[in-house]
Amino acid sequence: MIKVVIVDDEPKLRLGLQTLIPWKELGFEVIAAAANGEEALKVMEQERPDMAIVDIRMPLMDGLQLLECMSSCGYKLHVIILSGYADFEYAKQAIKYGVAGYLLKPVDTREMTQMLQGIREQIEEQQRQYEEDRITTADRDWLLQRLLVPRNIGEDAAALHSTARAAGIVWDSYEIVALLPKGAEDDGSGKVHSFRESLKSRIEHTGRGTVTVYFPYVVLFLQNPLRGRKQQAELYQLLHNTLGSCHFIAATGGAVSTVEEISRSFLHAQSSLKHAFFSKKGQLLRHNASRCPLPDNPYAQDSSPEEIMEELILQLYYSLDTGNQSMVRPLLENGLSFFLAQQYDERYIKESFFHLINAIVHKLTNGFPATRRETEQISQFMKGIFAYEHLEDLLDETHSFLLALAQHAEPEGKEKELKIMIHIIHRHYSDPLRLETLAGMLNYSTAYLGQIFKNKTGEYFNTYLDKVRIQKAKELLQQGMKVYEVSEQVGYTSVNYFHGKFKKYEGCSPSDFKNP
Template sequence: MIKVVIVDDEPKLRQGLQTLIPWESLGFTVTATAANGKEALEVIQEKSPDVVIVDIRMPVMDGLQLIEHLRSDGHHLHFMILSGYADFEYAKQAIKYGVCGYLLKPVDIGEMSASLKQIRERIEEERLQREWRKKEVINRDLYLHSLLVSQEKTEDPTKLRSKAIEADLLWPHYEVVIVYPRVSEVDRSDVAYQLSNGLKATIEGQMMGLVTVIPPYTVLLLNEPLRGRQRRETLYNEIRNAADKVRFAAATGGGVTAPEDICKSFLKAQEAVKRSFFSEKNRLLDPYPFFSPSLASPGLSVDKAEETMEEFIFRLYYSLEVGNQNVILPLLNEVAAFFLQQGQDEKSIKESFFFLSNAIIHKLTAGFCIELKETEEVSRFLNGIYQHDHLDDLLEETYRFLLALAKDSEPRGKEQEFKKMIDFIHKHYADNLRLEALAGLLNYSTAYLGQLFKNKTGEYFNTYLDRVRIHKAKELLDQGMKVYEVAESVGYTSVNYFYSKFKRYEGCSPSEYRNP
């Protein structure tokens, strides 16, 4: 049934039209009436009719004002005008608003029924046209999808070309651009369709190509290659405007000239999007990356990779501990380069940075209780590692957070640095401490730091470290620990070597010290 709203300020006329016109037999149903234009606006908004029968002269808002208001708001309605003889010239103005009929009062039932039949035929024709257009769009999308995802090497190019002709897609050039919404998996498909609707006006409206959706991507099939930086930037900005505040990655698969190669451009665009984590921000990505994890050198063994990771943790932690901020970001870049050389993908790199950051945080916060607020910040940072869209952002945020968390990270001259180094030795005597490593962390040459240490303490670095270890060993022996346990606890991997060191500094063996 076609829905009708009657708008007239005369109650008798409204009632008469409802009862005298054979609405149902004509294919219509009266869903509501209104006494003036303003009242009609609310009714039309609620009932969404197909036809509005409206009087010309009414209080508050007349018929022409109502029609003008509805047209300007984008309502596609069919209007029938009612007026008296005196309003004939006035009613002619309604022609510019596309009214379907004009009847004089008093209304003739036969004349009005004939006009309604004409309106019904027009509405049915429009509905049929919409259905055909809808089917055309669906069919076109089916053909387009078959061209995009066709991966059968044996498929006849002639058959693919026939598909392109049927879908009116036989163009001289093609280039596929895809947009990947960086939202939750649950929302990704809906957002892809929203992006598609937002981009249709630009791409299809300007005859640049077609827009469709192959979840999780919004897909643009352009009919000209994207030559030049300016065209790429313009298209990227159009995508950004359509996306509004939604984070996304966009990539091109490069230009092709044959319908059977459209699928190749689509695949290359997908590969480029998958590498977006390693690419520059805020630009349309190319199918030819400056670096890809798949091009990395063969990975190290598990043991060697773990050893290298421990070394990075050691260097980063020691640098933060002694306040050498200048080496932190270069070290993080070195870490990222190592992960890339090992062929790690986005997910693996984020997991590795989580492990590395967590280990350093535990070392930095060991020995003192951090407040709840700081605990929440640590948790937020660690969880946020997985939310970064680009490696550069991940490195920058890791750098910022570690510096903020490190205690006394600002260097205060050589005396302060030397004091930190002494404190560091007393805290980490059990580690594999080397003068060369400390010199690198403090940006000194090994020879200079060794001489500075000798001048300040009166002993060489290794001698000082041995004395700290032996002093701690005596405490542990006094507590009843076994000799081999003590040796390992204070940093000696060889028990025999520990024996010789202990006897050298104490004049007796560890056993003799414990049992005089």
């Protein structure tokens, strides 16, 4: 049976066409009906119909827009256009998309029946021709695929050259380009073969080379090597123009001069695709191409990933909490530089981002509970972290997301750094604050920042922090809290250490202060 989808925004017309036309007797089966072009595209992606009956005027996406999307995505359907008298000039534009027929509303069932019979004969003839060509195409695909498989050392080179001759690709040079459609692994072979058919006319009919499928890849055998980035960019643009809005990534394995080296070029292209996350988007990927440029790793070589992550979380948190937005991007890039230097893979990088965002959101929302809408936005962003296809997109979107979480404006004036430090101390005195952490956040050396603080406040950083903690401790002791509880609350993990600090600044023990 020839599968048909009916696309019309009028429910009565959709139902009428399904019931008044003797579809089964004519060799057709109506598999779905859609109210607009957007619904129709979803049906086509899932059901792969052979034919569509499309109304010209529809909401959301009209008939012409649907035909344009079908063409750009490589759908090869027989289409009958339906329209009113007033739409005739509009409907004539559909001719450029090669529609199979045109009918005026209200539809005459006899006229449509005759048109369907003619279309069925065309489809049957095409199927007969396809069956005649299929064996030859399948054999050639099999030969090309054999050349992509690595050979054992010492394997008969003559047999390999014989395979190349049978496939019709005895050339002076070769270059393999592998193309991976988005979602190809989940979609089965449908999308891959659709891509192959769309590219055939642009590659084979122009003498550039030949195209085959090595699932989940569409593979281009190019006869002339791509010389330089200009030709690589031109090929990528050709692929983009041919495939339209369909998402893909593509990589070249580089030029080789012998049949024996074809498999190596393919392996290089595969490797580049597997590491596409770390490459620049919107271009043909190249083997051993440099990753996205980032600053040098600023962290100590002996620091563990856990220590770096904790430091990064604190620095980003303090930056957001104080409104120091200018430091968010550099801090993210510093963290990435460390993880890339450790040769961590895509999954680990994404897991690190997830942990980073989760920790920062938790800290921020402890002080300022998020609204329901904000909670949904946070949840949506975190779920999408693992869906990013390129590192630069993940970095950009994370930067924007974190800035949106900032609760305070950035301090102004010459005292900005001092204001930030004092704010952090008074707000986060219970945390394990270190001058080194704040220096990294503010992009100063530890010694220089410490001197700025001393000049402005008259106190060393640690002395100032101790005094803030002791002042808060006095308030908690007066509220009746126990000494060891107060010690923990104000950031001292050792009660004895807290006792010594308290006596140094207040001249008595915490117990004596509590019970004079």
